[in-house]
Amino acid sequence: MDAIEMLLTRSSNNKLCAPAPQGEVLDNILNAGLRAPDHANLSPFKFIVCQNAGLDKLSNIFKQAAEKEGKTEAEMEKATKAPYRAPMVIVGICQYTEHEKVPRVEQIATTACAIQNMQMAAFAQDFNGIWRTGGFAHSQSVRDAFNLQKEDEIVGFLYLGTTETETFIKRQKSQQEHVDFWR
Numbered sequence: 179m180d181a182i183e184m185l186l187t188r189s190s191n192n193k194l195c196a197p198a199p200q201g202e203v204l205d206n207i208l209n210a211g212l213r214a215p216d217h218a219n220l221s222p223f224k225f226i227v228c229q230n231a232g233l234d235k236l237s238n239i240f241k242q243a244a245e246k247e248g249k250t251e252a253e254m255e256k257a258t259k260a261p262y263r264a265p266m267v268i269v270g271i272c273q274y275t276e277h278e279k280v281p282r283v284e285q286i287a288t289t290a291c292a293i294q295n296m297q298m299a300a301f302a303q304d305f306n307g308i309w310r311t312g313g314f315a316h317s318q319s320v321r322d323a324f325n326l327q328k329e330d331e332i333v334g335f336l337y338l339g340t341t342e343t344e345t346f347i348k349r350q351k352s353q354q355e356h357v358d359f360w361r
């Protein structure tokens with residue numbers, strides 16, 4: 179797929195089934211993530227690629243978080259099922275390093291770019307997915323399960339797979355509303 183066509187048509191799809199990206203396709207996705215713009219080359223990102231038993235582990239983490247947070251039975255069931263909405267979930271974590279020129283927000287931005295790059299690389303190779311956060315990304319119990327330090331952040335859970343339905347390409351947003359030209 180042409181790069182401009184990809185950037186102008188990119189859209190998420192949350193109806194995902196097996197197979198997950200694998201082999202060279204998955205390699206390309208991860209390497210695209212590692213290509214994210216990165217001030218001072220700090221490489222703040224860490225990706226955890228969950229499949230099969232990895233999804234069970236993630237499901238357990240969400241379930242325990244829901245239990246600890248006193249959620250209802252229905253909420254607990256939803257939490258437990260959440261990771262199985264795709265055959266692969268990549269957890270995108272920002273591991274913050276103190277640096278005089280690179281504030282935390284920039285390190286989170288780098289990790290966010292990495293997640294976007296990975297979703298785009300999946301889309302360009304005929305897979306797709308959706309970037310999710312939800313309460314789990316900020317839950318202390320989930321943070322503890324990933325051994326996050328105080329300033330670290332779960333920036334996203336990138337759900338990836340094969341699309342079950344044709345991806346709906348949304349209307350182009352208007353430049354008039356969102357762009358000012360100073361010239």
Ligand SMILES: Cc1cc2nc3c(=O)[nH]c(=O)nc-3n(C[C@H](O)[C@H](O)[C@H](O)COP(=O)(O)O)c2cc1C
Nearest residue numbers: 188189190191192308309310311312313333334348
């Ligand atoms: C940081 C971030 C967190 C998000 N969290 C969620 C989420 O928890 N659940 C969800 O349905 N969509 C979430 N989204 C939005 C979807 O990833 C997606 O962008 C949205 O559905 C719009 O679709 P589009 O990407 O095709 O424009 C999040 C997006 C970002 C950038």
